Amino acid sequence: MATGETAEREDLLAAGIVKAVQGTGAYSGSLFLRSRDRRSIVLAATCGVPPSLLGGWHLIPVSSPIPLAVAYNSGRTVHLADADEAARRFPQLAVALPYAFGSCSVPVGTAEETFGAMAIVWGAPPGTEGLSKAQRRHLRATANRIGAALAELRARTGDPIECDPETVPVESPAPSAPAVRIGLFDWDLPAGTLTVDNEFLAIFGFEAEDRTEDRTEDLAQVHAPVFDGRADTLASRLHPGDRAAFRAAARAAAADGRLTARRLRVQSGEGGAGGAESGPGGDGGQGGHGGFGGEEYRTVELWGRVPEAGDERARTHLVGAVVDARAGGDAVAAVERLQDGLISLAPDGRVTYTNNSLDQLLGVRGEELVGQYLWDVLPWLSDPAFEYRHRSVMISQTPASFLACRPPDQWLAFVLHPDAGGVTGRVVPVGQPPSTESTPGPAPAPAASAAMAPPTAAPARLGVMYHVLQLGSALTEAVTAREVCDVVADQLLPAFGGQQLAIYLVRERTMHLLLHTGHHESFLDWLEGMPLHAHLPGTEALTSGVPLFIESPEDLAQGYPGIPVAEVSSWAYLPLIASSRPVGTCVLGFDEPHRFTPKDRSVLTASAGLIAQALERARLYDSEFALARGLQQALLPHRLPVLPDIRTTARYLPGTRGMDIGGDWYDVISTGGGVSLVIGDVEGHSIAAAATMAQLRSAVRAFATVGHTPAEVLAGANHTLIDLDPGLLASCCYIRLEPGSHRAYAVRAGHPPPLLRRPDGTTNVVQLELGPLLGVDHASDYPQTQIALPPGSLLALYTDGLIEERTADIDVGIDRLRASLAHARADSLDELADRLLHDAGRSSYRADDIALLLMERG
Secondary structure (H helix, E strand, C coil), rough: CCHHHHEEEHHHHHHHHHHHHHHHCCCCCCCEECCCCCCCCEEEEEEECCCCHHCCCCCCCCEEEHHHHHCCCCCCCCCCCCCHHHHEEEEEEEHCCCCEEEEEEEEEECCCCCCEEEEEEEEECCCCCCCCCHHHHHHHHHHHHHHHHHHHHHHHHHHCCCCCCCCCCCCEEECCCCCCEEEEEEEEECCCCCEHHHHHHHCCCCCCHHHCCCCCCHHHHHCCCCCCCCCHHHHCCCCHHHHHHHHHHHHHHHCCCCEEEEEEECCCCCCCCCCCEEEEEEEECCCCCCCCEEEEEEEEEEEEEEECCCCCCCEEEEEEEEEEEEHHHHHHHHCCCCEEEEEEECCEEEEEECCHHHHHHHCCCCCEEEECCCHHHHHHHHHHHHEEEEHHHHHHHHCCEEEEEEEECCCEEEEEHHHHCCEEEEEEEECCCCCCCCCCCCCCCCCHHCCCCCCCCCCCCHEEEEEHHHHHHHHCCCCHHHHHHHHHHHHHHHHHHHCEEEEEEEEEEEEEEEECCCCCCCCCCHHCCCCCCCCHHHHHHHHHCCCCEEEEHHHHHHHCCCCCHHHHHHHHEEEEECCCCEEEEEEEEEECCCCCCCCHHHHHHHHHHHHHHHHHHHHHHHHHHHHHHHHHHHHCCCCCCCCCCCCEEEEEEECCCCCCCEEEEEEEEEECCCCEEEEEEEEEEHHHHHHHHHHHHHHHHHHHHHHCHHHHHHHHHHHHHHHHCCCEEEEEEEEEEECCCCEEEEECCCCCEEEEEECCCCEEECCEECCCCCCCCCCCCCCCEEECCCCEEEEEEEEEHHCCCCEHHHHHHHHHHHHHHHHHCCCCCHHHHHHHHHHHHCCCCCCCCCCCCEEEEC
């Protein structure tokens, strides 16, 4: 996709998600688009809370029991008013995100096609009613408008409306009040007039231009003066002591071409309207916010320069900006006076500001913290519990407090106050606290800070437990062994800070590498191919069933001398045992020495059980899948016959998983009476459907070989299916090409009609009389139709999986395939078949198998 098209789509998505959040009063929203293979939806845009706080979800399988995936698949709104409803309806979501929040997920697309899904999130204690009907209608209408705009963009640019998993999502911050105001001006120096924007007028206390046209007749009700464009009127709003300097600065700028920052005191009140003669007078002024003659003033900065242009008239103008940073400046001054430590965190947890008191309490300079995570900079806050608390307050939008111990014995109370823009934290020292741990909740009063309790020995590893809960939830979604490995790497390494991970499986009582991730390529190479009885940590942990934790190279050398360490300093060997059977070993490696606490060991041991069960299930699925697909491929022709003046090719694309194999088939039968093309589909997805398909294929081939007409072939297949009594129906299309002519005779039994592309490129649906499905009635009749196949013509036979769309009539799918066949450019019949299948694979919904048979007349 071209850069311009990418930017247009990003702008569209960003504007849409912001509108959804603002229109519903939520604090966060995310928008997902379908992936290229249509198996997942991928995060494309966010507003408010960054995606890392919402479980780090960037890619969601469409089969997941997650509200976004359900909305995408069903086309319905999924509204969860609070955490209790989420736990009832989506327990896996509640396990992964155990916070007090509500959400509403809606599909994004058109009536014909779904492009993705969108969700908004708000803080919701138990009992919250959630969104009103009007808010839900607004959200759905916004999603529909986004879908319509995406469809229009695709029609105009060819954008396929899909998202690559590697694409960085567009992030829009939550709306917040600006700390700095900037107004722009253009000052005609000789004329003494200024052209300004509304922000400039507001800073100097004048009425905005868009309000002057709507002023009421009662001018006494208009409090702000109107700016008449004169520099003298502007000067009337300044402190008398600054007016001469103001004019002098303008003259200096005209001479030098630039006005560097000039501080001016501007009247804060509404007085002094009119020109210079009506300005305030008095006996001396005060600096900063001081008063003069009863007026209040604030300080602004004026910046400007004369344009560098050949036009002499342009050089008489001073253009620039006035900057009013009072909100930010006053706030900084106020918090720096406090004895309590104050910290500001961005929504993702990065530090944006600390006051001096906090720097002293934490024992680190502010510049070392800004832009970093506290838990990354301060070792005594590195426990994931702190990150968990931050995540909790941001998602639930509820204040919380906790204690942490700065070594050696200084206890600090942290109180976190969230809003959509981030978290403000207050940190105060407390005395020796009681031994019971506090729980997240509303911030206590300052006098109660000392009552908040710490952990008994070290901060509780709630964050690690959270990662394990996520691991268990994510493993339920992993189907193949590779998917299980990816989940383990994504979840387990961040939870414990490891850098290396390897998973070895047992095959024929020897160890074989299934996965390795990390920058040490030789990590555990020596374990490959080792028998289970070898004296090695990876094998002994598995045979004994007891995890092995090695905290230093010295410990490793003492127990297992001669084993290479590969620049790794600590190891955790986790036996993977499912149903009392050894599955393999999972190994975590740490570049630096790592001490495994008792809680680390218990959590890793529990994780090993989850991983073993998931791997065993995945291995069974992989074997089942390979068996099912092998069986289905064995029932189809291994190769098509090579025929004079006729070229054929076929494709089969499964649309289901596991043992749910389909009954689609195709065949090309060469006999002395000509060549026959066959395609059919037995209803259902099961072993019975595949077996029935094999019997029908054999019956059709037998009847065709003995020389029966097309009508007789399908009549015989119908009798065979009824006699077999499998309880299944089947559709079929059968075409026999007459030898030595350009004619063919075709019949169809409840099957989609073939397509014919003539030598001139004209492509049409072949209109055949429709007979009933096979297996309905012994007396069914199948009328045959003669069709012309001149040299250079191309015939396409297919099953309904190629043309079905979830929200469209089947005739629409047939016409879409006809258009693809008419316009597809391919150098060979094989390439043409691949193109047609590729177009089908891009469909937003395809649960059925696909069989395709192409024939080109020479």
